[in-house]
Each structure stands twice: as C-alpha cells, then as structure tokens.
Amino acid sequence: MSTIRVPQVVPSPDKDCEAINNACKRLGTDEKALIRILGCRNAAQRRLIRDAYHQIYNSSLIDCLNDELSGDFRKAVILWTYDPWERDARLANEALKSRRKNLTELQVIAEIACATSPHHLVAVRQAYCSLFHSSLEEDIISNVSLPLQKILLSLVSSYRYDKEAVDSSVAKMEAAKLREAIQAKKLDDDELWRILSTRNTFQLRKTFQLYKDDYGTSIDKDIMACGKGIVESVMKVVIWCLDTPEKHFSEVIRASIVGLGTDEDSLTRAIVTRAEIDMMKVRAEYFNANKSSLDNAVIGDTAGDYKDFLMTLLGAKI
Amino acid sequence: MSTIRVPQVVPSPDKDCEAINNACKRLGTDEKALIRILGCRNAAQRRLIRDAYHQIYNSSLIDCLNDELSGDFRKAVILWTYDPWERDARLANEALKSRRKNLTELQVIAEIACATSPHHLVAVRQAYCSLFHSSLEEDIISNVSLPLQKILLSLVSSYRYDKEAVDSSVAKMEAAKLREAIQAKKLDDDELWRILSTRNTFQLRKTFQLYKDDYGTSIDKDIMACGKGIVESVMKVVIWCLDTPEKHFSEVIRASIVGLGTDEDSLTRAIVTRAEIDMMKVRAEYFNANKSSLDNAVIGDTAGDYKDFLMTLLGAKI
Numbered sequence: 001m002s003t004i005r006v007p008q009v010v011p012s013p014d015k016d017c018e019a020i021n022n023a024c025k026r027l028g029t030d031e032k033a034l035i036r037i038l039g040c041r042n043a044a045q046r047r048l049i050r051d052a053y054h055q056i057y058n059s060s061l062i063d064c065l066n067d068e069l070s071g072d073f074r075k076a077v078i079l080w081t082y083d084p085w086e087r088d089a090r091l092a093n094e095a096l097k098s099r100r101k102n103l104t105e106l107q108v109i110a111e112i113a114c115a116t117s118p119h120h121l122v123a124v125r126q127a128y129c130s131l132f133h134s135s136l137e138e139d140i141i142s143n144v145s146l147p148l149q150k151i152l153l154s155l156v157s158s159y160r161y162d163k164e165a166v167d168s169s170v171a172k173m174e175a176a177k178l179r180e181a182i183q184a185k186k187l188d189d190d191e192l193w194r195i196l197s198t199r200n201t202f203q204l205r206k207t208f209q210l211y212k213d214d215y216g217t218s219i220d221k222d223i224m225a226c227g228k229g230i231v232e233s234v235m236k237v238v239i240w241c242l243d244t245p246e247k248h249f250s251e252v253i254r255a256s257i258v259g260l261g262t263d264e265d266s267l268t269r270a271i272v273t274r275a276e277i278d279m280m281k282v283r284a285e286y287f288n289a290n291k292s293s294l295d296n297a298v299i300g301d302t303a304g305d306y307k308d309f310l311m312t313l314l315g316a317k318i
Numbered sequence: 319m320s321t322i323r324v325p326q327v328v329p330s331p332d333k334d335c336e337a338i339n340n341a342c343k344r345l346g347t348d349e350k351a352l353i354r355i356l357g358c359r360n361a362a363q364r365r366l367i368r369d370a371y372h373q374i375y376n377s378s379l380i381d382c383l384n385d386e387l388s389g390d391f392r393k394a395v396i397l398w399t400y401d402p403w404e405r406d407a408r409l410a411n412e413a414l415k416s417r418r419k420n421l422t423e424l425q426v427i428a429e430i431a432c433a434t435s436p437h438h439l440v441a442v443r444q445a446y447c448s449l450f451h452s453s454l455e456e457d458i459i460s461n462v463s464l465p466l467q468k469i470l471l472s473l474v475s476s477y478r479y480d481k482e483a484v485d486s487s488v489a490k491m492e493a494a495k496l497r498e499a500i501q502a503k504k505l506d507d508d509e510l511w512r513i514l515s516t517r518n519t520f521q522l523r524k525t526f527q528l529y530k531d532d533y534g535t536s537i538d539k540d541i542m543a544c545g546k547g548i549v550e551s552v553m554k555v556v557i558w559c560l561d562t563p564e565k566h567f568s569e570v571i572r573a574s575i576v577g578l579g580t581d582e583d584s585l586t587r588a589i590v591t592r593a594e595i596d597m598m599k600v601r602a603e604y605f606n607a608n609k610s611s612l613d614n615a616v617i618g619d620t621a622g623d624y625k626d627f628l629m630t631l632l633g634a635k636i
Contacts, residue, residue, distance in 0.1 A: 118447075119444075122440050122444075122477070125477045126437075126440075126477070129436075129477070129479045129480065133479065133481070133483055134479050134483065135477060135478060135479045135516060135518070136477075137476070137477070137515075137516040138479065138516050138517070141512060141516060150508065153512070153516075154475075157472075157475030157476065157477070158455070158475070159440070159443045159444070159447070159453060159454075159455070159475070160453055161447045161451065161452050161453045161456065162447065163451070165451055165452065190468065194459060194471070197455075198453060198455040198456050198459060198471075199456070200453070
C-alpha cells in the first residue's frame with residue numbers, strides 16, 4: 001500500500017551516495033537528482049545510504065541536506081531521510097515544544113501513538129530519550145495540561161497486542177462503557193482511556209462497530225456532540241487513527257490545503273509519514289470524501305522542488 | 319556486581335551442548351554437570367547454548383530440562399535458562415493468573431517494572447504479547463482490581479529516561495506532592511503515580527532523599543503509616559525497587575526463609591533474577607539488615623541439587 005516507486009534494480013548505497021554528493025557539489029544543487037534518489041528508496045534503503053554516506057564522506061547526510069536545501073522542500077526531504085522512529089520522535093518534540101497547543105500540534109502525538117505499530121511506538125520512545133534527554137512522557141507532563149496530559153500519557157505508554165484477536169463479548173461490554181462515559185460527557189474517564197490505550201486495534205474496531213450497531217450513531221459523532229473543545233477534537237483523532245487512519249490522514253491533507261494559504265508542515269507530515277504505510281488507501285479515501293483527486297490537490301497547492309518531492313512520494317514520475 | 323562465576327575460557331556453545339546432552343542421556347541425569355555448565359554462563363552465553371542445542375538436536379533445551387529435572391531445582395534451572403525478558407514475562411503471567419493476589423504475587427509485577435532497565439521492561443512487554451496472545455496491560459486489567467490495577471498499569475507502561483539527569487527543584491516540588499497525597503492517605507492519587515511512573519530513577523532517588531530531609535521521615539515509613547493493606551505494601555515495594563532494589567530483594571530472600579517452611583518460588587525468583595544484576599549488593603544488604611550471611615541462610619534452608627544450583631548462582635564452587 002506504499003506509493004513510492006523503488007526501481008527494480010536499486011543502485012548500491014555507495015553509488016547512491018556518489019550521485020547525491022555530485023548533486024550537492026554542483027554550482028547550484030541538482031535538487032531533481034536528490035528527489036529521484038531519496039524519493040525512490042524505502043526506509044531500509046535510506047538507512048543504508050545514510051550509513052554509507054557517513055563512511056565515505058565522514059560527514060552526515062542530514063547535515064549536507066540541511067546546507068544545500070531550503071524551505072519546505074528541505075524540511076520534507078530531511079524528515080523523509082531520518083529513520084521513521086527518529087522522524088516521529090522529532091515531530092513529537094516539535095509539537096510539545098511549540099508555544100501553540102492546538103489540535104494541529106497535539107494530534108501529532110495521537111497519530112504516533114494510535115496510527116503506527118506498537119513496535120514503532122516503542123522505538124519512537126527510545127529515540128526520544130536518546131535525542132532529547134528526557135522521556136516523551138516527561139515532556140508531555142511538562143508541556144500539556146490536564147486532562148489532555150492524562151489522555152496523551154496513556155496513549156503513548158501503550159504497547160498493544162499486534163495480532164488479530166477479537167472477543168466480541170468484551171467489545172460489546174466495552175462499547176457500553178464508552179457510551180456511558182460519552183453520554184455523561186466524561187471524556188477524561190479513566191476506564192474509557194484504559195480501553196482505548198490497552199486494547200489491540202482489531203478489538204477496538206469491533207468495539208466501535210458494535211457501538212454504532214447498538215446505539216445508532218458512530219462513536220466519533222457522539223464525541224463531537226459533547227462539545228467543540230480540544231479534548232473532543234483530539235479524541236476524534238484518536239478514534240479515527242485507531243479505526244481508519246486513512247480517513248484521518250486524508251482529512252489532515254484536506255485541512256492543510258483548504259482555503260487561502262497552505263499548512264505545509266501538516267501536508268508534509270501526512271505524506272512523509274504515510275507514504276510507505278497506507279498512502280494508497282489515503283488517496284482512495286480522499287477521493288471518496290472530496291470527490292476530487294489528492295494528487296491534483298497537492299499539485300494545485302504546492303510548487304517547485306517541494307511539489308516534485310511530494311509527488312514523487314505519491315508515486316509520480318518527475 | 320554479578321555473583322556468577324563464568325570461567326576464563328568458556329567452551330564453545332557446541333561443546334556445552336554436547337556436555338549437557340551427555341549429562342541428560344545418562345541413566346540418572348548428571349545434575350551436577352548441568353549446574354556447572356548452565357550456572358556458570360551469562361545470559362548471552364546461555365542464549366547461544368539454547369540456539370546451538372536446537373540446531374544440533376532439533377529439540378528445545380527447555381523441553382529437555384523439563385523432562386530430566388524435577389521440583390524446585392527444575393523450576394530454578396528453567397527460569398535461569400530462558401532469556402531474561404521471557405523469564406520475567408512468564409513470572410508476570412504466573413503472578414497474574416494465580417488465584418491468590420497477595421503481595422507475594424503482585425510484587426513480581428512491581429519488581430519487573432521498577433527494578434529493571436526501561437529497555438528490559440519493553441522487552442518483557444513484547445515477550446508477553448508473543449507468549450500469551452494478549453498484552454501485559456490487558457491481563458493486569460482482567461486480573462487485578464482497582465486501585466492496584468491503575469497503579470500496576472502505570473508502572474508497566476513506563477519507559478523512563480535511563481541516564482543520570484537530576485533536577486533538584488523538580489525533586490523538591492514533587493517530594494511535596496508525594497507528601498501531600500500520602501498525608502491525605504490518597505495512595506491512588508493520579509499525580510503521585512504519574513511521578514513514580516515517569517521520572518527516571520536517579521531523579522526519584524533525589525526526590526525520596528529530599529522527602530526525608532524536608533519532612534523528617536522516609537517516604538516508605540510514611541506510606542506504611544497509612545495502613546497495613548495491600549496498596550500500602552505494594553507501594554512500599556515500588557519505592558524500594560526504585561530507590562534501593564538490593565534492599566527489596568534482600569527482604570524477599572529473608573521473608574522466603576524465615577520461620578517454618580521455605581517459599582521456594584520467591585527465593586528462586588530473587589536469586590535467579592538478580593544474580594547477574596546486583597546480587598553482590600543484595601548480599602551486603604542482607605548482612606547489614608540481618609547480621610548474618612545470606613549464603614548461610616540459603617544453605618540452611620535448601621538442599622540437594624536445588625541448593626547447589628542457587629549456591630552456584632551466588633558464586634560458590636560446588
């Protein structure tokens with residue numbers, strides 16, 4: 001379900017490094033060459049390129065990209081070049097350290113905790129400790145106030161069972177518990193977050209389905225009926241990321257380009273983080289929801305190397 | 319600070335396997351040979367032996383030990399032969415599935431969460447999912463009632479920063495928060511468990527020290543003054559495991575052998591889990607606290623191969 005186009009015969013990491021170095025050494029960086037190489041390698045291949053670059057040139061590929069590129073294009077390429085767990089640790093840190101604490105920032109933490117694998121989440125927590133000399137949990141406590149602090153803490157601490165194991169009677173019982181808390185507008189209820197942060201995603205999808213079957217409305221709609229505050233919005237993101245991440249990321253992309261101006265950070269994040277996971281599904285979902293093509297939307301709202309890079313991650317040939 | 323005696327020249331895993339196989343094939347297993355080999359290899363070496371055994375004999379070393387040995391000796395040798403994270407996942411599962419939920423059972427979870435490294439705790443959670451088809455957190459929810467459920471959940475979900483980073487002003491402030499909750503006998507206070515489950519152990523040791531400096535009593539004494547229930551007891555174990563694990567394990571060993579009869583499961587667990595971590599310190603602490611030698615206590619309360627195996631882990635030559 002990845003959209004990137006890895007060539008059938010991939011050059012050796014050493015050859016890729018040589019090409020990258022040539023692209024950077026030129027008077028006027030050859031951005032297209034960088035896009036063609038890095039944009040068409042998967043995470044493991046990019047890792048090998050980074051390692052080889054360090055060995056051959058005794059300097060960091062990230063530093064080189066930082067020196068040679070600029071603007072949104074630079075940010076996108078660098079995020080893409082990090083290991084996925086390091087990228088997410090940096091995105092989480094940036095969100096927590098931002099002075100604003102709107103949905104735009106806080107949903108990043110919910111995405112990492114709910115729309116990735118348990119193994120990836122642990123790797124992000126480990127990377128976070130190595131990079132920022134404190135744990136992700138400590139930084140949530142220092143930077144987010146209650147009740148969101150408690151909610152995000154329980155989500156990032158989760159290590160869900162990662163295989164399909166569904167117990168319908170538990171799902172039915174827990175759907176009732178969720179309903180009860182939501183009806184009482186107790187969105188910070190301990191039991192509610194215990195369910196959302198410990199159950200495996202297959203089990204939770206069953207719970208959400210039974211919620212709709214038994215009570216006639218979907219859980220996300222019931223949550224939004226509680227109010228229009230940040231807690232409701234974050235909780236809706238959590239439900240979507242657990243249930244249908246493609247729906248959430250399609251919405252992030254739509255929100256980033258709708259109206260005047262573009263929220264490049266959100267657009268970049270959605271495409272860079274999902275290109276190798278479920279971008280095909282995000283694209284289909286985008287089309288269903290908006291009756292227009294995601295690719296055209298990106299083309300219409302971006303330009304230059306930045307556009308070419310995002311389109312490469314979406315599978316276009318530039 | 320390990321007490322096991324790894325020989326200066328370690329035989330190859332293949333040679334060890336051959337010797338183990340010979341010891342098992344004899345009419346009447348040669349237990350002493352098994353003790354001499356497995357009891358004198360560190361975790362990485364035991365792993366290599368297990369892998370080599372599987373390759374050479376196309377069967378599991380654990381199954382072989384299970385068939386050949388018996389009683390407390392068998393249980394101790396098998397626990398020792400597992401990878402440390404698999405061993406702890408099995409101990410946690412056994413504690414949670416036990417019908418009794420006394421301190422003896424529940425402290426096992428506190429030990430794993432508070433007296434091991436963050437990396438080890440994550441490995442235990444991963445192993446737990448693989449072995450038992452549900453997460454450790456789900457099994458805590460199913461098997462432990464509130465408020466201990468909430469307490470254990472927050473502890474096993476932690477991933478603490480693992481380097482020495484201490485902020486004295488935060489420690490002072492958090493010591494005051496802990497004191498306030500304890501004075502109010504609110505031992506299930508959210509804020510209290512947020513501090514105990516997210517701060518790194520160096521930071522917490524500073525907090526406990528300032529608690530004593532500022533309020534004249536140590537935090538564990540104040541907790542036990544709240545009552546003699548299971549919550550107080552588990553919380554004291556948590557504090558000791560975070561602050562001075564050697565004190566906790568010295569006490570586990572003392573309690574396991576004091577009076578009539580021996581609690582072999584606890585004795586085995588304490589020695590097997592700490593032999594490679596801090597058994598030297600546990601031994602010193604035991605002597606300080608009881609004015610008698612831990613080694614003599616073990617010799618006095620155990621017998622046969624079981625005694626020889628525990629004593630080998632304690633560094634004796636048998």
